[in-house]
Amino acid sequence: MTDAALPVSPSDADRRAGFIAAASAYLIWGFLPLYLKLLSFADVREVLAQRILWCAPAALAAVFIMSGWRTGLRELAAAFRPKMFLTLVASAFFIFFNWGLYVWLVLQARVIESSLAYFLAPLVSVAVGVLFFKEKIRTPQIIALTLAFIGVIVQGIALGAPPWAALALCGTWSVYAVIRKRAAVPAATGLFVESIALAPVAVGLLMWTASDVPLAFNSSWSHLGLLALAGPVTAIPLMAFAFGARRVSFTALGLLQFLAPTLQFATGLAFGEPFTTLRAVSFALIWVGLIFFAWDTLRRANTQ
Numbered sequence: 001m002t003d004a005a006l007p008v009s010p011s012d013a014d015r016r017a018g019f020i021a022a023a024s025a026y027l028i029w030g031f032l033p034l035y036l037k038l039l040s041f042a043d044v045r046e047v048l049a050q051r052i053l054w055c056a057p058a059a060l061a062a063v064f065i066m067s068g069w070r071t072g073l074r075e076l077a078a079a080f081r082p083k084m085f086l087t088l089v090a091s092a093f094f095i096f097f098n099w100g101l102y103v104w105l106v107l108q109a110r111v112i113e114s115s116l117a118y119f120l121a122p123l124v125s126v127a128v129g130v131l132f133f134k135e136k137i138r139t140p141q142i143i144a145l146t147l148a149f150i151g152v153i154v155q156g157i158a159l160g161a162p163p164w165a166a167l168a169l170c171g172t173w174s175v176y177a178v179i180r181k182r183a184a185v186p187a188a189t190g191l192f193v194e195s196i197a198l199a200p201v202a203v204g205l206l207m208w209t210a211s212d213v214p215l216a217f218n219s220s221w222s223h224l225g226l227l228a229l230a231g232p233v234t235a236i237p238l239m240a241f242a243f244g245a246r247r248v249s250f251t252a253l254g255l256l257q258f259l260a261p262t263l264q265f266a267t268g269l270a271f272g273e274p275f276t277t278l279r280a281v282s283f284a285l286i287w288v289g290l291i292f293f294a295w296d297t298l299r300r301a302n303t304q
Contacts, residue, residue: 018247030263042216054231111268117169147289
């Protein structure tokens with residue numbers, strides 16, 4: 001069943017398909033560090049540039065796969081209208097820094113630190129809702145945010161400095177999410193426009209990289225293939241998430257979002273990254289906060 005034909009109340013089969021799709025998206029995001037580690041042969045700047053450039057055709061294909069030709073063309077035309085295009089240029093700015101910082105952290109063997117950012121993201125979204133959208137904050141959310149704040153302080157003590165990279169990763173993602181929430185375009189369409197907006201930056205990154213080191217995609221077909229895979233690796237989970245988000249409850253999505261950082265965290269441990277007792281205390285505080293967050297989410301869902 002296509003999105004265009006989706007009924008107002010999804011059937012049980014639609015909900016199951018949606019849950020599988022959304023869970024698959026988070027699984028891919030969770031194991032993304034494994035793919036990025038395969039790109040260690042390339043400079044970080046080239047990896048980021050290639051991801052942007054290959055993302056454009058992958059996202060365009062996703063637009064037509066999900067919406068069909070006629071609807072897809074209408075969506076693209078709407079996305080390129082001046083006001084919407086400028087909004088997506090703004091979101092592209094933040095996703096550019098988010099992608100770049102994430103790739104850099106993974107290739108610097110700091111996957112555990114990157115997972116911290118996405119554990120914090122649901123809690124930051126609560127704070128954003130209170131500050132910018134005048135949403136009411138509940139006691140369990142206050143407890144969760146307080147524990148997360150203490151956890152970040154402990155993480156800073158463990159690292160000898162505040163975890164600026166993780167906080168910046170979380171911050172850029174949160175701002176990106178706020179902008180995209182205001183941009184009423186499908187995920188794949190928005191991603192395509194963002195990729196097009198960032199294409200000149202990507203070309204500039206390739207030129208900058210080439211002035212320092214040989215470009216990796218010229219070295220072998222296997223390297224080119226791995227770099228080109230960045231397009232579908234970015235677009236496919238987004239497409240799966242968009243499919244699933246329309247078919248499962250917000251409660252299910254809210255709980256599934258913890259899957260990706262958990263897998264990233266486990267991946268970092270598997271890579272042998274340092275994990276001291278103090279860092280364990282920091283993550284434990286944040287996880288307890290997330291338990292309060294998840295409990296509150298489930299409690300509210302059961303009372304509605």
